[in-house]
Amino acid sequence: QTVVTQEPSFSVSPGGTVTLTCGLSSGSVSTSYYPSWYQQTPGQAPRTLIYSTNTRSSGVPDRFSGSILGNKAALTIAGAQADDESDYYCVLYMGSGISVFGTGTKVTVL
């Protein structure tokens, strides 16, 4: 059973920078997993932020960026704003038609 792990929560000050990570319970995350990132506010559908590791979806501000850091995928929010307060999920493509969501990170801006 593959588990994709994310930090449960992060707090960031307005204007600050935070980096969320997305790891595997067994093994390293690489670009071959085509990591994507989604933002979700309570009661709303997810919104696509990043796909294929580091490509921003249409309309996503450039303060959001994706990368591989060490053995994990990463989402960095630079210059955090109040409306960045959300839950963030990564997804890894596992092959053979299977995708796995990360456990999600709740970001608080205060």
Add this chain to the structure above:
Amino acid sequence: EVQLVETGGGLIQPGGSLRLSCAASGFTVSSNYMTWVRQAPGKGLEWVSVIYRGGSTYYADSVKGRFTISRDNSKNTLYLQMNSLRAEDTAVYYCARVLPAVGPGWWFDPWGQGTLVTVSS
């Protein structure tokens, strides 16, 4: 405008069946991969199933053998037939279009607004 609208959720008893629909506009369902994702109350997102353009289907282990993904090309609609429902299937169910990456991977966009399925006696 590219849009997805899910319907069909509701309250169903354990062991029962329900069919969710996802009507697409602005693009053709049969020309895309399509997926279902669910979210239990207060929990994270969980991938459920995908259907390929050619009709191949794949499922999460948690629903394999109980759920069936399908589509009706004439109605441009995606479906999720859910049988033998359990309390742990209670969730908001989202459909999404699957977009191909450069390579074998993919990502999900757009998403529908979701439909709530509650399995309870």
